[in-house]
Amino acid sequence: MTTEEQTVNSTPDDDTPIGRVGFGLFEPATRANPYPVYHRLREQAPIYHSPAGIHIFSRYADAAAILCDPRFGYSEPRAPLGRALLTEHDRTGLLRDDHGKSVSSFLTRNPPDHNRLRRFVAPSFTPRAVARLAPRITAITDALLDTALASREVDLVESFAYALPFTVICELLDIPAADHTMVQHWSHTMARGLDPEFLVPPQRVEQRVRAVLETAAYFHELSAQRRAHPGSDLLSELATIEDNGDALTAPELLSTCLLLLVAGHESTASLIASGVLALLDHPDQLARLRAEPGLAAAAVEEVLRYDPPPQLVFRATLTDLTIGESFLPAGTMAMVLLGAANRDPAEFPDPDRLDLTRATQRHLAFSQGIHFCLGAPLARLQATIALRRLLERTTTVALNGQPRWKPNVALRGLEALPITLR
Numbered sequence: 001m002t003t004e005e006q007t008v009n010s011t012p013d014d015d016t017p018i019g020r021v022g023f024g025l026f027e028p029a030t031r032a033n034p035y036p037v038y039h040r041l042r043e044q045a046p047i048y049h050s051p052a053g054i055h056i057f058s059r060y061a062d063a064a065a066i067l068c069d070p071r072f073g074y075s076e077p078r079a080p081l082g083r084a085l086l087t088e089h090d091r092t093g094l095l096r097d098d099h100g101k102s103v104s105s106f107l108t109r110n111p112p113d114h115n116r117l118r119r120f121v122a123p124s125f126t127p128r129a130v131a132r133l134a135p136r137i138t139a140i141t142d143a144l145l146d147t148a149l150a151s152r153e154v155d156l157v158e159s160f161a162y163a164l165p166f167t168v169i170c171e172l173l174d175i176p177a178a179d180h181t182m183v184q185h186w187s188h189t190m191a192r193g194l195d196p197e198f199l200v201p202p203q204r205v206e207q208r209v210r211a212v213l214e215t216a217a218y219f220h221e222l223s224a225q226r227r228a229h230p231g232s233d234l235l236s237e238l239a240t241i242e243d244n245g246d247a248l249t250a251p252e253l254l255s256t257c258l259l260l261l262v263a264g265h266e267s268t269a270s271l272i273a274s275g276v277l278a279l280l281d282h283p284d285q286l287a288r289l290r291a292e293p294g295l296a297a298a299a300v301e302e303v304l305r306y307d308p309p310p311q312l313v314f315r316a317t318l319t320d321l322t323i324g325e326s327f328l329p330a331g332t333m334a335m336v337l338l339g340a341a342n343r344d345p346a347e348f349p350d351p352d353r354l355d356l357t358r359a360t361q362r363h364l365a366f367s368q369g370i371h372f373c374l375g376a377p378l379a380r381l382q383a384t385i386a387l388r389r390l391l392e393r394t395t396t397v398a399l400n401g402q403p404r405w406k407p408n409v410a411l412r413g414l415e416a417l418p419i420t421l422r
């Protein structure tokens with residue numbers, strides 16, 4: 001066996017789900033800083049055939065190549081329990097097609113379905129379309145900062161980092177304010193469920209499935225109202241859109257809404273909060289950004305590299321293939337560690353240093369290839385405005401307690417960031 005393909009690295013009797021992944025990956029103790037484990041993995045077994053049966057890729061070059069390789073894609077079932085529970089609980093068939101098959105969003109579809117579905121939404125998220133939102137995003141940011149500055153001691157996640165993108169996506173879809181708390185609860189539950197199924201207790205998988213179905217039922221009703229009385233919001237547009245005689249079917253519309261809701265704010269919230277923490281951990285970079293607010297966009301890019309919210313994505317081989325010395329038969333599961341690729345010294349010199357002047361967008365925080373994040377322009381705009389206004393409106397941003405990380409491994413983020421603002 002080559003060092004590239006180690007199979008066992010946990011103690012032989014370690015049969016916990018985490019033990020089955022090996023290398024100490026995803027241990028709760030490394031939640032605050034998983035990067036030393038990623039370095040060890042990349043150095044010792046960059047193509048790691050884990051005891052869980054998954055091939056794990058941690059080098060930048062392999063990760064980027066896989067994400068752009070059409071021989072990798074989605075083949076079900078990646079999450080057999082979730083899929084089975086969804087079929088069992090979806091009694092009214094909200095998320096099933098005419099043949100009774102569960103419909104997933106285009107995030108987990110291969111061409112040609114992927115392109116067909118992404119095309120309906122793409123025009124709303126171009127840099128130009130998104131730039132029109134800048135004044136409103138700035139106004140929401142300033143209103144949140146007014147409140148935060150008035151109380152001085154805040155949890156920056158709740159009061160700012162999360163509140164901003166959540167408000168923005170709710171406004172885009174025109175979700176009534178009275179429903180925000182309920183929608184937020186569903187979204188958190190769905191985001192937690194993005195972790196690999198074998199790491200998640202079955203009751204959490206079940207909670208996720210219930211949240212998916214409740215949110216789908218909610219959007220089903222809301223889209224019926226919008227079809228009857230269309231407004232200028234994105235949900236009205238998707239509910240009524242026609243593209244050369246093609247339209248979204250009812251379950252396709254719902255799966256798209258679920259994707260936009262969760263993807264549209266959970267990772268942006270993590271980015272803003274992790275960005276502030278990364279700057280507090282690097283006072284020289286924070287001082288530099290205060291002195292040169294024009295560096296805000298570059299700072300966002302560097303935080304995306306340094307501590308990306310999505311730490312990993314899954315793919316499956318759609319055909320037999322060989323990478324390096326590893327043979328991967330069709331149907332092999334591959335885990336691409338975006339967080340590890342972004343700290344690969346072969347691509348980013350001195351990768352553990354936050355350096356706002358790196359001036360590169362080559363990181364993999366938004367993935368690559370056909371699934372490259374559709375919301376990247378919106379995420380970049382929101383995070384840039386958030387960081388810039390936070391520093392322009394304050395003279396002091398200081399930690400006043402212990403930051404707390406969410407238990408999630410796939411979508412990494414802070415649960416709480418206690419901050420004093422002046």
Ligand code: HEM
Nearest residue numbers: 106107263264267268271313365366367371373374375379
């Ligand atoms: C910091 C913020 C964000 C990050 C780091 C991020 C990251 C990602 C990543 C890594 C993927 C691809 C997953 C894969 O390759 O399997 C993705 C896909 C996607 N993201 Fe984002 N995202 C962010 C914000 C947003 C926002 C604001 C929206 C929309 C409102 C959004 C919408 C989407 C959609 C629709 C996809 C699916 C694209 C496809 O499969 O073609 N994201 N995002």
